[in-house]
Amino acid sequence: MGKHRLGLIMLSFTIVYLGLGARLVQYGLATPEITNSINAIPPPAARPDIIDRNGELLATDLNMMSLYAEPIRIVDADEVVEKLATVIPDLDWGTTHRKLRSKSAFQWLKRQLTPRQQADILALGLPGIGFRPEKRRFYPGGATASHILGHVNVDNRGLAGMERYIDRQGLADLMTVGMTGNTPLEPVRLSIDLRVQSIVRSVIEKAMHSYHAEAAGAVVLDVHTGEILAMASVPDYDPNQPSRMLPDGSIDTEYEKGWFNRMSNATFEMGSTIKSFTIAMGLDSGKIVLDSVVDASRPIRMGGFTINDFHGRHRPLTVPEVFxxxxxxxxxxxxxxxxxxGHKEFLTRLGLLSRLETELPEIATPTQPPTWKRIHSATISYGHGMATTPLQTAVAAAALVNGGKLIQPTFLARNDEEAAPASVQVLDEKASADMRHLFDWNGKTGSGRSADVPGFHVGGKTGTADKVVNxxxxxxLNFNAFLGSFPMHDPRYVVLSIIDAPLTGESGRRLAAYTAAPMIKEIVSRAAPLLGVKPYFGPGQSGLLIGY
Known part of the structure; x- marks a missing residue:
């Protein structure tokens, strides 16, 4: 009996150990299961650097650490909150405490800590607290090009501007499948010249404050390639801090209004700048030539309205005088x-009535009457009754001075050869030459004189319109604009400025000649030398060139 009992005991132990051994082998060969959500989070997603046309850095990634907790390992939530608050002053005690007391396996506590904060938290020695590497987008220029670059969210996903455009080109899909960890990505080179961009923003910001206006903006466009060299709209915002918290913990909604880009994502009645296109239409159709005379001696009665001139000459005018x-x-x-x-077809041909095609996502669609009648065509001819964006007004104006080619605008760097497929002949070359003459003549003798810079020959057209409110x-209240080009002896750039509801201007006057035009004068005088435009004072005046 004793031998049998001993044998049964030995057999039992053998079976138990064999079972344990088999189980261990099974665990060793099995695929590890995810025990918490930490392992389920994809690795930090990297974005490509964004640089300007000269290689200057506009946006890049910084390596950061974010704080997380495993609540199931937290022993004393109150103690953890108290200790973390000594390192993170803005820590939300109530929210953090609820996260630590939850039954989940993973909770974010604070995203994107500084290295000093990480070191201080490590020194606290808190169990159940850990760090995870992340990427943070950094914009060295701050608000300088905010409406072009846009911004990203806390997960480094593009929300606006070129950041959003880059995601739409496939980066977002790569991020989703975790293929953008620490892999170096080719920088995205924009058409922007950071030096000119900085000048444009500083000029419009100063004008907005000096003239007590609601908003201001400007754009500089290459007429041969369609490249946007600079574009800014104020109020704007810092993409490093796209949202700002108030002391009471609420979001500063006034600050977030700076997200709105008035140059491309808002439509305005552009006032008398549209007369440039009406006269170009007449020249292109052959209905008028520069020597034509148009009777402007009497007001026009139409549809119960009277159309008059602001500063009428009450006589027949030549086409240059009309301008x-x-x-x-x-x-x-x-x-x-x-x-x-024919009027509607011409404006459509120049892209003023349809949504602009370019990389920037924030593009507004122009508005026009659902059915054009005689009164609509009449008011649209001088800039009322149709609203378009300032950016596409500048794009269409490039065709007036570059030989008649409408070029699809771009925020990416490209050369003349690359621009050719995006170019369409929309205006007769003779009509374009005539428009260059009109821009130049008005810049020397008309309202454009306020924008002229000696040696750089700025020509153009002012536009003062009554502001539309409700x-x-x-x-x-006025909405003022100046549409111009330089240098007029060989146009290379279109420049356009806007200023919304200025209460004053140069010499105390708030018309476009005293608000929008001086903005262009300062932009050109500072930016033209940086763009390689040589001052020109006419043949036989090289001494003046040296003196300048």
Whole structure:
């Protein structure tokens, strides 16, 4: 009996040990299971650097650490909160305590800590607390090019501007499958010149404050390649801090209004700058030539309205005089020569009535009457009744001075050869040459004189329009613009400035000639030398060139 009992005991132990051994082998061969959500989080996603046309850094990634907790390993939540608060002053005690008391396996506590904060928390020796590497987007220029670059969220995903465009080109899909960890990515080179961009932003910001305006903006465009060299709109924001918290913990909504890009994502009645396109339409159609005379001696009665000139000459005007004196009456008559359908077709051909195609996601769609009647064609001819974006106004203007080619604009660097497929002939070359003459002449003798810079020959057209407020025209507020080009003896760039509801201007006047035009003068005087534009004072005046 004793031997049998001993044998049964030995057999039992043998079976138990064999079972344990088999189980250990099974565990060793099995695929490890995810025991908490830490392992389920993809590795930190890297984004490509963004650089300007000269290689200057506009956006890059920084390596950061974020704090997380495993609540199931937390012994005393109160103690953990108290100790973390000594390192993280803005820690939300209530939210953090709820996370630590939850039954989950993983909770984010604080994203993107500084290295000093990480070291101090490590010194606390708190169990159940850990760190995970992440990427943080950094914009060295701050707000300088915020509306072009856009910004990202806490997970490094593009939310606006070129950051969002880059995600749409496939980066977001690569991030989703975890293929953008520490892999170096080719930098994205923009058409922006950071030096010119900085000048443009500083000029419009100063103008907005000096003229007590609601907003301001400007753009510089290469007329041969369609490249945007600079574009800014103020108020703006710092993409390093796209949202700002108030002392009470709420979001600063006034600060977030700076996200709105008025140059590409807002439509305005561009006032008398549109007369440039009406006159170009008449020249292109052959209905007028520069020597043509248009009767502007009497107001026009139409649809119960009277169309008059702001500074009327009350006499027949030549086409250059129509442009210089900004005659509403003569401009309406030129539009009537072409006809309603021809008018609409011409503006469509120049891209002023359809949504602009470019990389920037924030692009507004122009507005126009659902059905064009005679009164609509008349008011649109001098800049009322149709709203378009300042950016596409500048793009269309490039065709007026570059030989008649409409070039799809781009925020990515490209050369003349690369721009050729994006170019369409929309205007007769003779009409374009005539428009260059009109821009130049008005820059020397008309309202464009306020924008001229000696040696750089800025030509263009001012536009002063009544501001639309709640669907009605305000009699005491203006929306001002200046549409120009330089140097007019060989145009290379289109420049356009806007200023919304200025309360004052140069010499105390708030018309475009005293607000929008001086902005262009300062932009060109500072930016033209950086763009390689040589001052020119005419043949036989090399001494002046050296003196300048």
């Amino acid at each position: 210089r004196y900004s005659s509403n009456i003569a401009t309406v008559k030129i539009a009537e020569m072409v006809g309603i359908e 669907g009605r025209y305000a009699t005491d």
